[in-house]
Amino acid sequence: MTAITPYAIFDNGKPAILPLVNPATLYYADGTNYPIMGLEFPAGTDAEAGIPFELREDYPGAGESLIFTIEWHVNGTATTGTVQWDCQVGAITPETDTTDVEADALGTEATAQDTHLGTTAQRLHSIDVTVTDEQSAEVGDAMMLYVRRDVSEDSVADPIVIKRILVGYDDGT
Numbered sequence: 707m708t709a710i711t712p713y714a715i716f717d718n719g720k721p722a723i724l725p726l727v728n729p730a731t732l733y734y735a736d737g738t739n740y741p742i743m744g745l746e747f748p749a750g751t752d753a754e755a756g757i758p759f760e761l762r763e764d765y766p767g768a769g770e771s772l773i774f775t776i777e778w779h780v781n782g783t784a785t786t787g788t789v790q791w792d793c794q795v796g797a798i799t800p801e802t803d804t805t806d807v808e809a810d811a812l813g814t815e816a817t818a819q820d821t822h823l824g825t826t827a828q829r830l831h832s833i834d835v836t837v838t839d840e841q842s843a844e845v846g847d848a849m850m851l852y853v854r855r856d857v858s859e860d861s862v863a864d865p866i867v868i869k870r871i872l873v874g875y876d877d878g879t
Contacts, residue, residue, distance in 0.1 A: 730755040730855075733781065733867050744867040746781060747855035754854035759873060761845050766875070768842040774835045774851060775872040778820070780827045782864025789866055790819045790859035791833060796850040797841035812852055813839030822862060830869065 730753045733746035747753040774793055794812040798805070805811075820833035843849060851873075855866060 728753045730868075735781075742779075742867070742869065744869040747866045747868070749782075749862065749864050749866075750857055752854060752857055754852060755868075757851045757853065757871065759849050759851055761843060761847065761849060761873075763845055765843070765845050767844055768840070770840065770875050772837045772840050772843070773874045773876075774837065774853070775832055775874065776835060776853070776868055777830055777832050777870040777872075778866050778868050779830050780822065780862060780864045781867050783827045784822065784862050784864040785824050785827050786822055787862035788819050788821045788860060789862050790817060790856040791835055792817050792854040792856050793835045793837050794852040795837050795840050795843065796852070797843040797847040799844065799847050807848075811841075812850075813837065813841045817856070817859075819859065827864070 728751060730745040730747045733742070733744045735742045745755050772795060776791055778789065792815050794815045796810055796812045798807060798810050803810070816835050816837045816839075818833050818835040820831055823829060823831060851871070853868070853871070
């Protein structure tokens with residue numbers, strides 16, 4: 707099977723839709739040489755964000771798992787611990803689906819844990835979360851990624867910033 711090159715759906719502050727319950731916050735830091743923008747997820751409290759995205763024309767169609775690569779770093783001094791990301795996807799087909807857009811269900815939640823690599827608190831980390839319930843998504847659907855930091859399965863003592871999220875999939879060859 708050939709993997710499709712992932713592409714960015716959230717990158718350096720590209721607008722995200724933030725839900726009203728426990729939202730992540732927009733983050734900006736004017737670094738010495740490199741400004742950082744992203745979504746900040748607090749320590750000690752579950753927080754989430756909704757991010758709209760599109761499937762590229764090369765998406766093979768319903769039934770193909772979506773692989774979300776989350777690039778994150780600590781916003782603090784922690785150099786140890788594990789962070790857990792939970793992801794769900796929603797897909798609505800315009801002119802076809804009859805569900806209320808505000809009530810459409812999300813697919814089954816997928817989770818992945820990543821361990822801080824140590825030594826430098828704010829080093830960039832990357833973890834893949836494979837979502838197998840992509841809601842029969844097709845090119846042209848209105849897509850939404852729901853991502854949550856699950857602090858009940860998390861031991862990083864500081865806030866976490868998502869800098870970028872990529873989406874990829876397998877083309878089935």
